[in-house]
Amino acid sequence: MPKHVHEIRDPIHVFVRLSSDERKVLDSRPFQRLRHIHQLGLTYLVYPGATHRRFEHSLGVMELAGRVYDVVTGKLTDDIRNEFPDVGDDRKREYWRCVLRMAALCHDIGHLPFSHAAEKELLPEGRNHEALTAQLIRSDEMRPIWKGMKIDSEDVVKLALGRKELPDVDFTPWETILAEIIVGDAFGVDRMDYLLRDSHHAGVAYGKFDQYRLIDTLRILPRVPTDVEEDAETGFALGLDEGGIQSAEALMSARYFMYSQLYFHPIRRIYDIHLQEFLLEWLGDDGYPTDVERHLRLTDAEVMQGIREAEQNADLPGHLHARRVSRRKHFKLVYSHNPIDAAIDTEAGGAVFRALSETFDADHFRHDRYRQRGNAPEFPVRMRDGRISSSSMISEVLKRLPIVEVDNVFADRAIADEAKRWLGTHRDKIISRPEEDTDGET
Amino acid sequence: MERHKKNAVLTYFVQALWNKGSWAGETHIQKAAYFLQELLGVPLGFRFMLYWYGPFSFDLRDELTGLRGDGLLRLRPQRPYGFRYEPTDRAEYVQGGFPKTLAKYRDRIDFIAARLGDKKVKELERLATGYYVTRKLPDGTTEERAAELIKIKPHVDLSGAVAAIREVDEIIGQAQALVH
Numbered sequence: 223m224p225k226h227v228h229e230i231r232d233p234i235h236v237f238v239r240l241s242s243d244e245r246k247v248l249d250s251r252p253f254q255r256l257r258h259i260h261q262l263g264l265t266y267l268v269y270p271g272a273t274h275r276r277f278e279h280s281l282g283v284m285e286l287a288g289r290v291y292d293v294v295t296g297k298l299t300d301d302i303r304n305e306f307p308d309v310g311d312d313r314k315r316e317y318w319r320c321v322l323r324m325a326a327l328c329h330d331i332g333h334l335p336f337s338h339a340a341e342k343e344l345l346p347e348g349r350n351h352e353a354l355t356a357q358l359i360r361s362d363e364m365r366p367i368w369k370g371m372k373i374d375s376e377d378v379v380k381l382a383l384g385r386k387e388l389p390d391v392d393f394t395p396w397e398t399i400l401a402e403i404i405v406g407d408a409f410g411v412d413r414m415d416y417l418l419r420d421s422h423h424a425g426v427a428y429g430k431f432d433q434y435r436l437i438d439t440l441r442i443l444p445r446v447p448t449d450v451e452e453d454a455e456t457g458f459a460l461g462l463d464e465g466g467i468q469s470a471e472a473l474m475s476a477r478y479f480m481y482s483q484l485y486f487h488p489i490r491r492i493y494d495i496h497l498q499e500f501l502l503e504w505l506g507d508d509g510y511p512t513d514v515e516r517h518l519r520l521t522d523a524e525v526m527q528g529i530r531e532a533e534q535n536a537d538l539p540g541h542l543h544a545r546r547v548s549r550r551k552h553f554k555l556v557y558s559h560n561p562i563d564a565a566i567d568t569e570a571g572g573a574v575f576r577a578l579s580e581t582f583d584a585d586h587f588r589h590d591r592y593r594q595r596g597n598a599p600e601f602p603v604r605m606r607d608g609r610i611s612s613s614s615m616i617s618e619v620l621k622r623l624p625i626v627e628v629d630n631v632f633a634d635r636a637i638a639d640e641a642k643r644w645l646g647t648h649r650d651k652i653i654s655r656p657e658e659d660t661d662g663e664t
Numbered sequence: 665m666e667r668h669k670k671n672a673v674l675t676y677f678v679q680a681l682w683n684k685g686s687w688a689g690e691t692h693i694q695k696a697a698y699f700l701q702e703l704l705g706v707p708l709g710f711r712f713m714l715y716w717y718g719p720f721s722f723d724l725r726d727e728l729t730g731l732r733g734d735g736l737l738r739l740r741p742q743r744p745y746g747f748r749y750e751p752t753d754r755a756e757y758v759q760g761g762f763p764k765t766l767a768k769y770r771d772r773i774d775f776i777a778a779r780l781g782d783k784k785v786k787e788l789e790r791l792a793t794g795y796y797v798t799r800k801l802p803d804g805t806t807e808e809r810a811a812e813l814i815k816i817k818p819h820v821d822l823s824g825a826v827a828a829i830r831e832v833d834e835i836i837g838q839a840q841a842l843v844h
Contacts, residue, residue, distance in 0.1 A: 386722045389713035445716070446746060457716050561735075565754060568734040569667055593730035597690065598739055598747050612746035614739070621741050625733030656668040657761040 230281060234418050238285045243371045247324055248281075250367060251518055252331040252358045256280055258521035262420060262485075263336040264493040264547065269424040269484065276330045276337065279419055283404065286411035286437070287326035290403050291319050294442050294460070302442050305458060306396045318400060321373055325381035326404050329412060331358045332517075334510060335525040340498040344510040352387040354517060355379075361514045395457060399442060402460050408601045409440060409460050409470075417476050420484065428479035431472035439466025443602040446612040461602030464616065471619040474599050481594070481626040488555045491590050492632045496552060500543035504528050553588055553632035556642045563653050564627070570653045571629030577652045578631065578641055586637050592628035599623060665707050672762040673706065674727065675736050675755035677773050684781025688748045690728065694720050695788035696780045699795060703839050704772040714816065717785060718793035772842050779835055790828035791835075793817055798832055806830060 228245050230238045240248060247253060256276035265272040295309050308314040332354025334341050341351055356379045358364065368375045377397075384401040385393050393401065404412055414433060421429025443461035462470060484490070501510075504525075511517055532544035546552050556578070563570035575589035599620040601613045613620050633641040645652070665673065681688050681696060698719040701708045710721040728749060731737040736755040739747045759766060780788060790813070797812040798804070804812070810825035820828070 385713070385715065389711065564735065568671060568736070568758070593726070594733050595726035596729055597725050598729070598732075600746055614741040614746040615743060621739065625729060627733045655757070655761055658669065658763075658765055 232278060232282060232285070233422060234282055234415065235285045238281045240284075244284075244320075244323065244327070246367045246370065247327055247364075251363055252361070252514075253277075253280070253328065255518055255521055256330060256333070258523050259330075259333050260336055260522050261416070262424075263338065263490075264497055265424070265484070265487075265490050267493055267547075267550070268487055268490050269426070272420065272424040274419060274423045276333055279415055280327050280330050282415035282419060283329060283412050284323045284327040286415055286433070287403055288319065288323050289437055290409070290411055290440055291322050291400075293437055293440055294403075295319075297441060301444070302458065306399075306442075308396055317373075318396075320371065321377045322381055322400050322403060324371070324373065325378045325401075326411065328359055328364075328378060329355065329382040329404055331355050335501075335520055335522045336497060338494075340494070340501045343498050344501055344505065345512065346509065349512060350387075352383045354512065355382055356388075357512075358514060358517075363514065363518075399458060399460060406460055407596045408599065409436075409462075409473075413477065414473065417473070417480055421476070421480060424484055426480075426484055428483055429476045431476045432469045436462070436466055436469035436473060439463040439469065441604060443604055444610050446600075446602045446610055459602055461604065461610075461613075464603055464605045467603060467613070467617055470599075470601075470613070471617055474620060474623055478623055478626060486592070486626060486628050488558060488590075488630050488632075489552060491628065491630060492552045492555070492588065493547060495588050495590060495632070496543050496546040500529060500532070500540040500547065501525065503540035503543065504532065506539065551635065554635050554638040555630060556587075556633045556638055556645060557629075557631035559627045559629035564629070566653050567656050569629070569656065571631055573652050573654075574645065574649075575631045577648065578633070578645065581644060582637055582641060586634040586641070588632045590628055590630040590632070594625045594627065665709060668758065669762055669765045670708065670727075671731065671734065671736055671755075672759045672765055673708070673769055673773070674731060675751045676759050676766055676770075677777070678737060678749055679751045679755070680773050680777035681781050682750065684777045686777070686781040687784070688750065689746065689785070690725065690749065691717050691785045692780075692783075692788060693728065693749060694724060695792040696776050697721070697724055698792050699780065699835070700773065700776045702799065703795065703836065703843075704776060705843055706769050706772055714793075714796065717789040718817070719796050772839075775839065775842055779838075789817065790820055790824060791832055793820075794825070794828040794832040795835075798829065798836070806833075 226242055228240045232238045259276040261274045261276055261279050262272045295315060298309060303310045308318060332351040334344060334351060359379050359382065360375050365375065380388065380391065380393060380397050381401045381404060384405040385398060404410055417429035418433060439462045441461055441463060442458050445457050445459045529544045529548055532538040532540045533548045535541065557571060557574045559571060567573055571589060571591055575587055578587050599613060602610050603613050603616050604610055678688055678693060681692060686692050695718060697708065698712050700706045701710055710723045712719040712721045728737065736752055736758060737749050738752055740750045741747055793816055794813050797809045801809055801812060806826060806829050809829045810822060813825045813828065814820055
């Protein structure tokens with residue numbers, strides 16, 4: 223007799239439980255491949271404990287998605303039942319629970335080796351790992367599993383990717399809410415799990431927050447858009463009871479600290495750049511294989527083997543970049559974002575990079591610019607007296623959350639000291655008020 | 665559009681909306697930017713899709729956050745509704761470096777601010793969705809486009825949909841002088 227519930231030990235959630243049907247997804251080749259994809263790319267070269275994989279993160283996302291679903295569908299008001307008839311139907315409610323958990327489990331199966339490190343540079347224009355995820359969910363490999371579970375693969379795709387990644391696909395309001403549970407900016411369980419898990423493995427405390435309190439207070443609530451008249455139709459969104467506001471503040475603060483301290487650690491970032499450059503040369507003109515079979519065969523293990531070989535043989539493509547990674551000869555930070563320079567020129571790092579490249583040799587420098595994405599931390603909050611308000615009206619912390627900026631310039635260590643000295647004497651001339659060229663053309 | 669120029673154009677745009685009495689919340693900026701890019705041809709490079717209140721761009725949402733990170737916009741929470749986006753002093757400093765770029769787009773930005781700045785979210789939702797269906801059905805009659813609008817936004821009644829389509833046609837007509 224097969225077991226109906228399978229239990230997997232997990233350092234963050236203690237146990238992750240799956241049904242026998244769900245276990246078939248877990249055992250599929252696309253999902254098992256995630257055992258060999260590092261969650262944080264080469265971050266382990268800076269934080270040695272950060273060797274965890276997408277595999278356990280995806281299990282954690284599934285676990286959290288199921289918990290959030292049970293909470294938000296367990297405390298329904300009449301207006302929500304009217305708005306979302308599927309929730310009131312036991313069979314449909316169970317269907318969507320299953321779809322949500324499977325979408326959460328599969329949301330990362332399209333990741334390239336070393337996760338985000340080289341995605342933009344390696345994939346054809348307009349493609350990303352989310353598109354590969356959709357391709358895999360719809361693949362011949364997965365289709366019989368969905369059929370056996372009586373799940374529509376398109377429903378899994380929708381919830382795994384969300385509206386942002388599927389601009390031409392129609393979502394019902396219910397599907398929009400469910401996708402928000404996984405990939406939402408405010409309370410997406412993808413982020414909840416990676417903050418907790420990355421923090422745990424990297425050995426930093428910044429990513430911790432009270433997940434139990436937060437999840438218990440999540441609710442589907444009427445949206446609170448700006449300037450809409452009372453009683454106007456506004457739709458619904460994922461929000462929370464007022465009692466959870468401090469947990470939400472902790473989640474969003476954790477996000478800020480994890481990005482500023484870990485994800486955007488400059489040495490971590492330069493290793494990503496060296497890895498990208500290696501992969502571009504190693505993969506050659508064909509680029510990253512986007513067909514299912516070849517994607518499934520390529521993991522961190524194959525790339526790392528390529529790095530080991532190329533590092534020892536100057537004739538192999540990617541040799542120089544492979545040495546930088548494997549022998550820790552990464553470029554050194556010579557300039558980083560700071561508020562004084564940014565007040566003069568928001569793109570000060572770009573100006574520094576161009577000046578250094580013109581003075582020395584462009585190949586000795588790398589520029590790394592990233593602006594935070596997402597929206598302002600605004601979501602509906604049900605106050606203790608039953609009124610619905612915007613989080614921006616309730617929380618002083620959320621109003622003041624800083625934004626993370628990356629604007630780094632790195633130099634080959636052979637000339638890094640010289641470059642830094644030169645920059646010290648020319649900084650005032652390099653960083654100046656930006657002005658347009660004479661013709662004003664865009 | 666090059667980064668510095670885009671900063672100058674977008675912060676001037678948000679300021680123009682403020683000057684015309686807009687709440688300048690994210691939804692107001694999103695709908696107005698949809699007209700600015702798609703009707704007036706200002707090359708902002710955003711991809712719009714249909715979302716809660718009509719056309720919406722995740723790229724623009726990211727851009728607004730980026731502008732906050734650069735210190736060019738700030739969030740101003742204001743009762744009873746929530747965040748408004750407000751240009752900072754530094755935004756004016758950035759705009760000062762790009763007079764020709766702003767001169768090129770000023771009339772179009774001012775036009776959109778004048779036409780849409782005083783409108784609330786619900787009106788903007790109807791108008792932006794009305795313009796969306798007009799682009800989708802360029803040869804559609806007022807009634808056909810109103811029906812399409814209602815299909816997308818079932819809470820809009822027929823008279824509201826027809827009025828929105830007529831107003832969109834008026835805006836399109838007036839915009840021609842600025843585009844050509």
